[in-house]
Amino acid sequence: MLNIERLLIIMELTLQDVLQRNYFLSPSPSQFTEISIPVPPTPGISGLPARCYFDISTKFNAIQKQEIIYTLGATLFNWSFHCTQKWSGGSNTGVSQLASCTNIYATKNLKPTWYRGTPITNGRKATEVAMDQFTQMIKDNGFRRSPPARIFYSIPAPITTSYILGTTAFNQVNVPLSFVINPRELDNLSGTAFPLIGSMFHAWLHRAGFSDPKTTSYFISECTMCVMRGFQPKTSVPDSYFYRFFD
Numbered sequence: 001m002l003n004i005e006r007l008l009i010i011m012e013l014t015l016q017d018v019l020q021r022n023y024f025l026s027p028s029p030s031q032f033t034e035i036s037i038p039v040p041p042t043p044g045i046s047g048l049p050a051r052c053y054f055d056i057s058t059k060f061n062a063i064q065k066q067e068i069i070y071t072l073g074a075t076l077f078n079w080s081f082h083c084t085q086k087w088s089g090g091s092n093t094g095v096s097q098l099a100s101c102t103n104i105y106a107t108k109n110l111k112p113t114w115y116r117g118t119p120i121t122n123g124r125k126a127t128e129v130a131m132d133q134f135t136q137m138i139k140d141n142g143f144r145r146s147p148p149a150r151i152f153y154s155i156p157a158p159i160t161t162s163y164i165l166g167t168t169a170f171n172q173v174n175v176p177l178s179f180v181i182n183p184r185e186l187d188n189l190s191g192t193a194f195p196l197i198g199s200m201f202h203a204w205l206h207r208a209g210f211s212d213p214k215t216t217s218y219f220i221s222e223c224t225m226c227v228m229r230g231f232q233p234k235t236s237v238p239d240s241y242f243y244r245f246f247d
């Protein structure tokens, strides 16, 4: 079954990237309301905004909205925790637990779309590039340089095929932090924090320019799985248990 409304939302996200402004395709545009999330003060990162801003569809109910705020906060926490460990009291040469865990497992698609620097040859460097790009996206959002971030409400068919979708961005600056979220899975996964946190973190990595496939060895999956495992080594739980929550 072709879901036209969902298709239009995804086209709208693409146009937001291309035109760097908001553009309504839907015949009846969703209504949005602004929420803001505090940006954790982070050592070694200067010029951070106090908050990030998201226009969230008014179709989400209060509980779903709370889940979204929680997962956005968790993403910012993981970014801040990495930066703090890397800053390492002032040297900025620390290896964060996120970088160290990802370095073990990520070997493929280490480079974001927009990257033109020296080759990225390991998961540690890829993590550092990704988290620096999160810093850029947070600043562009918080100082309102990027188009307003939109959080769309969309129930795919079948409903279990999507959690939190972010499209792969190809710009380094002014990237809107827009996502499409499946409210049914917010309900199903409510209270089981790590799948939604992983799904949101994976979506942010797409906005940072990293691409799928969402399978073992690929940076976008391994880095996210490290977050979901609390930076611990892999166990007998198969990777597919984690990456099924990624869009």
Ligand SMILES: [Zn+2]
Residues within 6 Å of the ligand: 202, 206, 211, 212, 214, 220, 246, 247
């Ligand atoms: Zn993905």
